[in-house]
Structures are given as C-alpha cells and as structure tokens.
Amino acid sequence: MDEPHSSRREFLVRSLSGVSSAWLALQWPAVLAAHEHARMAASSSSPAAFQFLSAEQAIEVDAAAAQIIPADDTPGAHEAHVVYFVDRALVTFDRDKQPNYTQGLKDLQAKVVEMFPQAGKFSALEAAQQVKVLQAIEHSEFFELLRLHTIMGFLASPEYGGNYQQIGWNLIGFENKPVYSPPFGYYDAEYDKGH
C-alpha cells in the first residue's frame, strides 16, 4: 500500500539498520519515544478522499459501522474512521467485494424504506431504528461482511486507514509496543512479589 507516512516497520528498520542489540538496549527509551512520535504523526494525518465508496454510500457505511461498534463512554467505529478502512479495503485486498457493497447498500436502503417509509436513508434513522434495521438483516451475507470489515477496521494497524489514533487498540487494552518487560500482567506481578 502506498502510504503518505512512514509505517511502523519502516521506522523500525531505519532505526535498527546497522545497529547492535547492545546499543539498542541502551538507547531503547529514546528509540521508543521517537517511534511513538512517528506513530502519532502517522495517525494524525487527515483522511484521504474515498476511492470506491461515493460520499452517500460512505455515510451509510459509517452509520451502520457505528451501530456494530457504537460510541458510548468510549469512542466506537465512527470515531475510529472504520469507513476509511472499508473504502481502502475495497480498492486493495478486498477489491472483489465491491459488488457486495454496491448490492448490500441497495438492499439496506430497501429494508429501511420497508420498515420506516418516512426516513428514506439508514443514516437518517434514530439510533433505535437503526438497530432494528440491522437486527432485520443481521443474518445476511452483507451484514456479515460489514461486521467483519468493521472489526478489522477497528483493530487492524492504523496504516490501513481505520483504528484512528489506535482507538480500537486502546479500547481492548492492546499497547502495540515492540518491547515489553516483565511483569506483564496482574498474576505474574503478584507472583514476583511473593518470590
């Protein structure tokens, strides 16, 4: 994928090339800080224009994703820019799923009109109505695909366009560091204290 910003891996490679592990051990905190800086710079870049979805389609996908992983006291799929992940997936590794979205969004629209004739669009529905519509289609192939892409866009590397500012990783408690030191969790920390 052609990225405007340096990926974590590229950064690591540049940091590590020609470097001994002894040097690295000494310099590690500084390397980490620089890595963090690069990562934040990467994830604050403004989202690119949509490449497959139309603006109208993107609004619908965004609204549906936001019900699959909703915002409550913490951000959800909308805040994580999942729709940008979906758009990018549909012009890269999941190119062959384009027709599923074209048709799936039409079917979603039809279901909205059937259930709430006044609203016209999924995105225009109240949250409770959106949930009802998704419940009506939750066993469809399109919903399964949308759910899969929402989860992927929420938890894949931000390099793919979603998981903005690591919102997904922050939610689950995954730190994405290249180095950790023991103790790692509650029980091994407790065990260490006892020994």
Added chain:
Amino acid sequence: MTKFETTTAVDFVVIGAGAAGGVVAKELSTAGFQVVVLEQGPYLRAEDFDHDELKRKWLFAPPYIGQDVLTNDHALQPNTFRKTEKEKAKIFPSVQYGRCVGGGSVHFTANFWRFHEIDFMERSRWGAVEGAGLADWPITYADLEPYYTKAEWDLGVSGLAGASPFDPPRSKPYPLPPLPVKSSGVLLDRAAQKLGLHSFPAPLAILSQPYRGRAACHHCGFCIFFGCEWGAKSSALASVIPMAEDTGRCEIRSGSYVSRISTDKRGRVDGVAYFDLQRNEQFQKAKAVVLCANGAESPRLLLLSKSNLFPDGLANSNGLVGKYLMFDTDSGATGIFEHPLNEYKSVVVSRVIHDFYDADPKRGYYGGGGIDARLGSYPIEFALFALSPDTPKWGTGFKKALRDDYNRTLMVFTHLTSLPVEANSITLDPEVKDAWGLPAMRVTYKNHPDDLKNMAFFTEKALELLEAAGAQKKWPVPPHESEVSVHLMGTCRMGNDPKTSVTNKYHRAHDVPNLFIVDGSSFVTSGRNQPTCTIQALAYRAADNIARMAKSGEIPSST
C-alpha cells in the same frame, strides 16, 4: 554469496529450507559438501517482519481472511480436501506450512518439546489399535538423544532441565534459562498445584538471553504466525541458515518451485527440475537429494516424480508414499479471569503440563497429550472468534466484551495424539492444478475415533484446570474433526521393513540409494502434536549419517 552451476552435479540438493532442510544444509556444508537448497518461498530477513495482523492468513475458521505472506498461497497452490476416499475432494485450504527460507520455523510458536521415550515404542507397549497403523519407530529415544541435545545447543533453546518429572533423560541441560513466567503460567502453576499435577517452564526455541551473537527476546508478543524481527526466535532462518552460508559451500536458491526429482535409467537420482521465479524450468544436477519439503509437499513431490522405473511415483514401490497422514489434533477450553493477564505480551506460553502425556488404558482408548495456556489470538482474531459464546455479535454488548475481556481471557490448549490411519493421505488431485500446471495436493483426512475421545478427555482437563485456576467464567472448545493442519506428519514413514515403510532408519529411501527424506513425513507416530523439535533432531541425526555414508562412498550417484 556462493553460487553453483545447474549443469554441474553438486554433492547434495536439499529440497526445502525449513526446520529440517536448514539443519541438513548446515550440517552437510559444514562437513565439506557442496549444497544447493531449493526453496519455493522468498528469502525474507528479520527486517521484513512486522506485527500486521492482516498479513497473517487465518485458516482455522471461516472467512479465512488475511494474506499468505509467510505460508503457502492457496490462490496459487490450491488443496482439495475430503474426509474419506469415497468422497469427491473439494477445493479447501486444508494444509498450511511455512513458505519462505526458514519454513514453518519462522512463524511457529516455538514450543520445543522433546518426544518422550514412549513415543518411539507405543505399538510394543500399547498393542495394536483397531483401524490404525500404530507402529514402533526404527529408532529409540536413546538413539535420538544426542541429536536433541545438538539441536537445542545449535539452534538456541530456553528451558529448565529436570523441571518436569516426566522429562526423558537428557545428556545436557538447556543452553538458556526459561523465559519469564507470564500470568498464564502463574495460573497454570496454581491450577496444577491444586490438582496435584506438575507444570514446568515451557521449553521454547526462543532466546531468553543473547546467544551466539543473536539478540534475546524483547517480549513483543508476535511469535505465532509472525517472523521474529529481533532474530530471537531460533528459526532455521535465524540460526542454521547463516551458518550454512558462512561455509561458502551452500547456496540458498529461493523462489525455486520444485516440480520433479529426476532419476536415471538405473533408478538413481540425477537432479531436480524446478521453476524459477519467472516460471522458467530449470534443472539442477545433483549426486544425491535430501527431500525436506514437509509432511505434505514431500509425498506430493514423490508422487509427481513418476517415471518408467517408478510408475507410481518415486520411492513408492510399496504404495505407502503419502499414507498415514497425521494432522493437528487439539482441544481446549477458554476462561475469563478477574484481573488483567496482558497475555498479548511476550512469548505465547510459559508453562506446560505433561501429566497426561502417556496413553492410559484406564481411559478406555489410545491417546495422550500435553497442555499449555495462552491467549491464543491477536486483536482482530479475538473479536471474531474468541469471545464467549453468549456474547452479542455486535452493538453495545459486543463492544463491552471487547473492552473487558481481551486482557482477561485465557485458553488452556491441549496438544494431542493423531493416530496414523492408512486411508488418511496426501495424493494428487485428478482434476485441480496449481498455478504451475502441476496436479494439486489432495488431502484425505478423518480422525480415528480414539482421537475424538481423546479430545473430549482433554477438554474436560482444560475445564478442570480453568476452574482450579479461579476462572470467573469458562467454556469448552467442543471436540471437532480436524480438517486443517499446520503439523504435517507420517506420509513417508521410516522403518526397518521395506514393505511397511518408505525410508530406512537413516532416512534413505528403500527404493532409491541416493535419495533421503527427512521432515515431518518421516514420523511413525505423531508425538503430542508438537513436532518441530523432533523434526530437527531427526535432521541432525540424518545429516550426520548421510555425511558419514558420503565420505565412505556408500551413496552411489548417477554419474
């Protein structure tokens, strides 16, 4: 970089640069022989490895998403699968193996269990199992012990000798101390103590300390299905392949997809045909060949290498090539604990239990296994497959489970025996072809009933361990028939009798004096589904004997 001419016969062509091929290449080149290693995958380096979950292919549950970056590419190399010979096989991604220099040892968990003494003689000790071809190995644990030790010290293995009362005898301790215990390990210890079992530090082919110029583990947590960017995982890529190249007598020729092992009119191997990256056919002349392509590709290649002298495939006069395929057989249970485990950090497992390793007549069937504890999934995979079965699939409840459970979830995972059944096999599909126009691999596999009984037994053990460890909630992985495998064993079994085995105890094909086969296909029984340590010990032993035979003129060549 050493380069050999294809038109001059090198001493050895090694097919496959994986766990076995890497060791054989290093040992034979160190012993003074010229070696060309043909590897179908790319030559990746530590700096090519990353933590990108979408680059990992998930084969174990639909929708099989991700990319085949380190493993065989099912778009180019389809498998067909069926449960029995009566069915027509359908295209299905059944077999997964490492497809890069270093093979599966690049992306494996690095569990590095030696076999126990019993593994080599279960037929004598247990007796026959109806519907299975349970057999003794032609070697004993004592024959292999020096090579287990050699593997541990050459590759770099961390562990604690004597920590398990079930450990087989060993001539030397591990070269490196165990990796730090994780929360999963502390909980497994706690459960084992309560239940009167014996957990011990997991033997891992991962460096706990710097070793022979390589960096120690930095605990990044991306071991299974990822390459180690620190070079701390003791893959063939990080350990023996550089040693082989340093001899100046070994060429690793990546991007070389072997299509046929060629034989002369006397039935001796004279070279290997392969496609280069541009898919042009090449032919490397060789005095002898060591086939290390893994338990699925090695038999496929032998079956592809038909000739007038070998009409049913090379080394297959008794029809056993490809038969007795043994597969991943596992079960387990998952639990949620009160406090954060943060299992995504560091190596996959830190404690193992071998109390139920041996088969026990009291259980009423043949089978045994080993147990570890792990998170078992990366973030996306966790959200898709690892949440408790009563979790909503989407919405507020789904999100809450993601938030609360990712760091508190633990799977007790059990690694089990897979009985060798003659009908389970690798054959050539009569219709489907790969991208090179060669017949696709057809997999036929159905678990022996005892394998399924064993899964059920170990699922119960996993639930008991979770209970004893204090899980707040727990649920089983229901026993399931194996359809997908990353551990591929048994398809060119070793033995003393040419009628009932494909190679002799020195890995020489009974039918072909200058062809050797060493990888998972050599296995007679499955061990407890943690094969890599034994594959590599066998490779050290095979190479030692091959070098000895070559030096004393006991390997006739074509020319």
